[in-house]
Amino acid sequence: MPKFIVYFAQLHEDFRLAELNALSKLExxxxxxxxxNYILESPFLVVEISSAEQAAKLVRRAILIRSIIExxxxxxxxxxxxxxxxxxxxxxxxxxxxxxxxxxxxFGKSLTQEEKIRVINGFSFLGFEGPIRMRGAEAxxxxxxxxxETREERVWFGRIVGTGSRDLIDRFDVxxxxxxxxxxxxxxxxxxxxxxxxxxxxxLVYDPFVGTGSFLLTCAHFGAxxxxxxxxxxxIRGTAGFKRGVxxxxxxxxxxxxxxxxxxxxxxxxxxxxxxxxxxxDAIVTDPPYGVRAGAKRQGRVGGTKGELSLRxxxxxxxxxxxxxxxxxxxxxxxxxxxxxxxxxxxxxVVGGRxxxxxxxxxxxxxxxxxxxxxxLRLVANSEQPFGSxxxxxxxxxxxxxxxxxxxxxxxxxxxxxxxRDRYFSKFEPVEL
Amino acid sequence: MRLITHNxxxxxxxxxxxxxxxxxxxxxxxxxxxxxxxRNDEFLVRMIPRLDWRALLVxxxxxxxxxxxxxxxxxxxxxxxxxxxxxxxxxxxxxEGSMVCNGCSHEYKITKGIPNMLLAExxx
Numbered sequence: 125m126p127k128f129i130v131y132f133a134q135l136h137e138d139f140r141l142a143e144l145n146a147l148s149k150l151e152x153x154x155x156x157x158x159x160x161n162y163i164l165e166s167p168f169l170v171v172e173i174s175s176a177e178q179a180a181k182l183v184r185r186a187i188l189i190r191s192i193i194e195x196x197x198x199x200x201x202x203x204x205x206x207x208x209x210x211x212x213x214x215x216x217x218x219x220x221x222x223x224x225x226x227x228x229x230x231f232g233k234s235l236t237q238e239e240k241i242r243v244i245n246g247f248s249f250l251g252f253e254g255p256i257r258m259r260g261a262e263a264x265x266x267x268x269x270x271x272x273e274t275r276e277e278r279v280w281f282g283r284i285v286g287t288g289s290r291d292l293i294d295r296f297d298v299x300x301x302x303x304x305x306x307x308x309x310x311x312x313x314x315x316x317x318x319x320x321x322x323x324x325x326x327x328l329v330y331d332p333f334v335g336t337g338s339f340l341l342t343c344a345h346f347g348a349x350x351x352x353x354x355x356x357x358x359x360i361r362g363t364a365g366f367k368r369g370v371x372x373x374x375x376x377x378x379x380x381x382x383x384x385x386x387x388x389x390x391x392x393x394x395x396x397x398x399x400x401x402x403x404x405x406d407a408i409v410t411d412p413p414y415g416v417r418a419g420a421k422r423q424g425r426v427g428g429t430k431g432e433l434s435l436r437x438x439x440x441x442x443x444x445x446x447x448x449x450x451x452x453x454x455x456x457x458x459x460x461x462x463x464x465x466x467x468x469x470x471x472x473x474v475v476g477g478r479x480x481x482x483x484x485x486x487x488x489x490x491x492x493x494x495x496x497x498x499x500x501l502r503l504v505a506n507s508e509q510p511f512g513s514x515x516x517x518x519x520x521x522x523x524x525x526x527x528x529x530x531x532x533x534x535x536x537x538x539x540x541x542x543x544x545r546d547r548y549f550s551k552f553e554p555v556e557l
Numbered sequence: 558m559r560l561i562t563h564n565x566x567x568x569x570x571x572x573x574x575x576x577x578x579x580x581x582x583x584x585x586x587x588x589x590x591x592x593x594x595x596r597n598d599e600f601l602v603r604m605i606p607r608l609d610w611r612a613l614l615v616x617x618x619x620x621x622x623x624x625x626x627x628x629x630x631x632x633x634x635x636x637x638x639x640x641x642x643x644x645x646x647x648x649x650x651x652x653e654g655s656m657v658c659n660g661c662s663h664e665y666k667i668t669k670g671i672p673n674m675l676l677a678e679x680x681x
Contacts (some may be wrong), residue, residue, distance in 0.1 A: 326599035328607075349600055351562060353674075360671060371669075384594040387647070388562040392674035396681065398569040400580055404607055423681050431679030444677035451675050
């Protein structure tokens, strides 16, 4: 198959291949590459795809891919590149008369204008006679030098055939939203999660810890219909915290043109949810509370519920019927949150549906066994965003078969994210056994 | 709250587990609003098997909303059916009111279109 160069963004490096694989499946475009050629420190990866049209389709929704380039040549020096390009002269004829443009870039170095012009002139052997257009050129050629102290220099050359959707990052920038809160996930990652979930037209996506609704927006942007719930109604309604008085999650819907697809939000405890039995959702996309900024809680009372308190008469009526009644909550420990989330996904996802969620981990203690398992959920991707003493990992799981009987997850050891909140505030000092 | 969501919610009070009584929840004092929305046929057709049609008929009758009794053989080709379904489940919003369980009588309040499904302490 013809070769292409994937030009990645150089950030969230651990997430890039996962997104590429998710898009390959979503867009139904076969992409082949040797994983040994993938270098975290490099923005370039050579892949094989059946055609330029398929290549463009593959990356059109990508958040971590800048563009995809039809491979014409690469090498240590410009001479090497020119020589490789000269081996396929028939190809140049296709671009002899059309309008064209050259983009010269460098990774790990800056090039002066004079240097860039020299580079372009070095390709004059191509013999293009068409007009040069800075905007709207029919053929856009890309040259990039790659410099890195740990590796040999490389020069890349080809024709840009498709671009990703990094422009969405600015459009979904949280600073531009009418409504946000202190747990609102940044735009880049919210959009990435929508790709991991393969959010698309026809799907129903659920967020059980919806907060201020970022994932409802990004999944709806890509065509899915979305619903969300949270134990804290104030975050949904926007009646506490910042940006009060704009009507909460609803305020963002018109701004992003998703009013028809963000279906509903509701207030309830994810671990005691009122969904009717059986599969309902094509994907569950969420950022569960780790107990650091947003205290994870569930319905209940420390020490056990006291039913008599809600039934007690106050001014002649049962306490729980009064408008100011707020049921008690108890802390919801991190490993229980995740275990319940997997059980929820196992029951409520359709077969083939995906669970995409963030798992906090302790650097230095994390092992692969910390990622919870479930008999009907298969691990698809696990990408780390490091913060020094801790990390969070974006986990993608796919439901591979129907849930017959509920098999409880029995961890062999306490995962490092157990009691995450306490560990965070004691700076991850080793736990005494 | 749209009727599609209502069609997926049941009562979850402790010990209220008669499936015929806990679902669908009965509306009380419902204030409705019809809000036009972009029709999405792929979504509608995909959701049909996931809806509880019997319950949807009960609820739409309660609220005085039109809905065909039967799902056609090929809903994707039945424009009138899809339009009626779309209007019922995606364009009908319950803004205020409550949902009552026919089993235990718990009332779930709806405020500004958002239902409160939290349980009282004795119901957990």
